Amino acid sequence: MTTEGEDPLAALMARYQAGDAAAFDEIYRLTADSVEAFLRQWTSPSAAKDLVQETYLRMLQARRSFRPELPFRPWLYSIARHVAQDARRTYARRWSKEVGVDELPEPPSPVAEPDVLMRDRLFAALEKLPPDQREAVWLSRVEGMTSVEIGKVVGASPGAVKVRIHRAGIKLREWLGSDFGTESEAS
Amino acid sequence: MSEIPETLRAAARASSTPVRPVWPPAGRAAVVLALAAAAAAVLVFVRGFRPDAESLGTGLMWFPIALRLAAAAWLLLLAMREGMPGEGPTAPVRRVAMLCAPLIVVLTAEWLAQHGGRSVGLHFLCLRNGLLAAAPAVGVFAWLAARAYPLHPIFAGLAGALGSGLVADAALRLYCPATDRLHALAVHGGVLVVLAIVGALAGGFRSSVLRR
Numbered sequence: 001m002t003t004e005g006e007d008p009l010a011a012l013m014a015r016y017q018a019g020d021a022a023a024f025d026e027i028y029r030l031t032a033d034s035v036e037a038f039l040r041q042w043t044s045p046s047a048a049k050d051l052v053q054e055t056y057l058r059m060l061q062a063r064r065s066f067r068p069e070l071p072f073r074p075w076l077y078s079i080a081r082h083v084a085q086d087a088r089r090t091y092a093r094r095w096s097k098e099v100g101v102d103e104l105p106e107p108p109s110p111v112a113e114p115d116v117l118m119r120d121r122l123f124a125a126l127e128k129l130p131p132d133q134r135e136a137v138w139l140s141r142v143e144g145m146t147s148v149e150i151g152k153v154v155g156a157s158p159g160a161v162k163v164r165i166h167r168a169g170i171k172l173r174e175w176l177g178s179d180f181g182t183e184s185e186a187s
Numbered sequence: 188m189s190e191i192p193e194t195l196r197a198a199a200r201a202s203s204t205p206v207r208p209v210w211p212p213a214g215r216a217a218v219v220l221a222l223a224a225a226a227a228a229v230l231v232f233v234r235g236f237r238p239d240a241e242s243l244g245t246g247l248m249w250f251p252i253a254l255r256l257a258a259a260a261w262l263l264l265l266a267m268r269e270g271m272p273g274e275g276p277t278a279p280v281r282r283v284a285m286l287c288a289p290l291i292v293v294l295t296a297e298w299l300a301q302h303g304g305r306s307v308g309l310h311f312l313c314l315r316n317g318l319l320a321a322a323p324a325v326g327v328f329a330w331l332a333a334r335a336y337p338l339h340p341i342f343a344g345l346a347g348a349l350g351s352g353l354v355a356d357a358a359l360r361l362y363c364p365a366t367d368r369l370h371a372l373a374v375h376g377g378v379l380v381v382l383a384i385v386g387a388l389a390g391g392f393r394s395s396v397l398r399r
Contacts, residue, residue: 014208021203025191028199032189056195060202061397062336065271067208074273082272082338086398152273160277 009072017063028056031073034143035080041135042084051087055080073145074152081135081153125175133168136161209335212267212274216350219263219331223324223351224256227358230320234362239304247302251295255357258287262350266328269343270335281342288349288379292356296371304366309373313363317355317378324351325382329389340397341390348386352379 009030015023035055039048058079066075126134132154139150140161147158147165154161191199209215240248265284269275276284328347337343359375 016199016203017206017208019203019205021200024199024203025196028191028195029189032191036189052189053192053195057198058336058397060198062272063202064206064209064334065336067211067271070271070274075271078273078275078338079336151277155275155277157277 007071009076010066010068010070013063013066013072014068017066017068024060027072031076032056035076037142038077038080038135038138039084041131041138042088047087047091051080051083054087055083058083071149073143074149077139077143077153078155121176122172125172128175129168129171132156133164133171136164137168137172140165209270209331212264212271215267215270215331215335216260216263219267219324219328219347219351220256220260220354222327223259223321223354226320226323227354227361230316230355230358231361234316237360237362237364239364239366242304243299243302247298251291251298251360252357254291254295255353255360258291259350259353259357262288262346262353263328266332266337266343266346266350267335269337269339269346270332272336272338275338281339284346285342285349288353288383289376291353292376292379293372295360296368296376299366299371300368302366305364306367307363307365307370307374308367310365310370311374311377313359313365313370313374314377314381317352317359317375318381320358321348321351321355321378321382324354325385333393337390337393339390340393341387344386344388344390344393345383346386348382348389349379352382 009027012023012027012030016027032052036048036052039051039055043051055076059076062079066072126137129137135154136150139145139153140147145153147161150156150161151158156164237243262284265276265280325348328351332340332343332347356375356378359378363370363375365371365374
């Protein structure tokens with residue numbers, strides 16, 4: 001939940017735009033794991049590793065297009081999503097999307113870690129969701145983004161994002177029981 | 188915490204020359220719109236107002252112009268927003284945007300044709316004039332778009348070209364005395380078609396360059 005002027009990643013990006021190369025290293029350190037986990041929504045784990053690098057290379061190309069008063073993560077994740085979609089179009093036949101529970105993404109830190117068993121169940125259930133609902137839930141629950149921020153990443157209105165999360169929440173509650181909780185909707 | 192790969196670190200060092208962030212989308216769109224309007228005004232100044240302006244009445248004369256300018260401003264704003272990842276329009280908005288320029292041209296051509304008047308047919312001077320009037324705005328738009336990072340470059344190219352083209356089309360409508368559908372659609376509409384093709388090709392080229 002980024003608010004204007006409080007986004008440390010946006011401040012780092014502003015430093016990079018101003019010529020501070022070390023700021024890029026810091027951005028990478030703080031975001032690469034999350035970006036990789038996000039990319040695994042569309043690809044195999046090995047492909048996601050390659051796409052992380054491609055995402056940051058494109059971020060370098062796109063560096064002028066970031067305005068520091070805007071939140072950083074929707075900007076970065078929309079580039080990552082685009083990289084994944086490009087790659088999917090190019091390599092669709094090569095990738096098998098049969099991802100086992102062991103290969104499923106590790107959740108990054110922003111939310112409280114559920115126990116391992118619950119996590120595996122949650123990720124297995126996420127895999128069964130339609131892609132648009134899965135990424136909305138991922139960005140909401142794992143990345144902690146608001147529906148406005150998610151809408152920016154996925155190119156949908158905040159209302160459409162809320163509907164996706166709501167529908168996904170109904171399914172997840174059905175599959176996981178009350179363990180999934182009730183706070184499935186982004187603000 | 189991931190270690191940054193050496194190739195990426197080197198690329199980051201190579202790209203670390205200071206850059207100025209792009210202006211806000213509304214500011215960039217306003218620049219292109221102002222330039223397009225200035226070129227259109229010059230065209231109308233040189234050619235003079237259409238002789239049947241009075242008989243058309245205020246509504247038929249000026250409403251289509253206002254509609255074109257409003258649509259042009261919207262399209263240019265969308266094109267500029269598209270240049271900032273995470274700020275681009277949603278897919279439904281992109282679809283509506285692509286329909287709005289042809290709809291405006293067709294509907295207002297039909298409205299004018301019902302008024303009756305002078306039939307000019309395929310007189311292609313308007314095509315040349317329209318393209319010349321749109322060229323400066325298209326050029327500046329291309330420069331601004333190249334400095335940004337459109338995730339859907341073909342849409343950005345189309346929207347920018349159509350936005351600039353609608354302003355030029357407004358100028359054609361202000362000076363050209365033709366009221367027939369053939370001229371309005373094939374020649375005036377042709378300006379938009381040519382610009383749309385150029386915009387889409389430029390966007391496609393940009394897309395392929397970025398993917399290499």
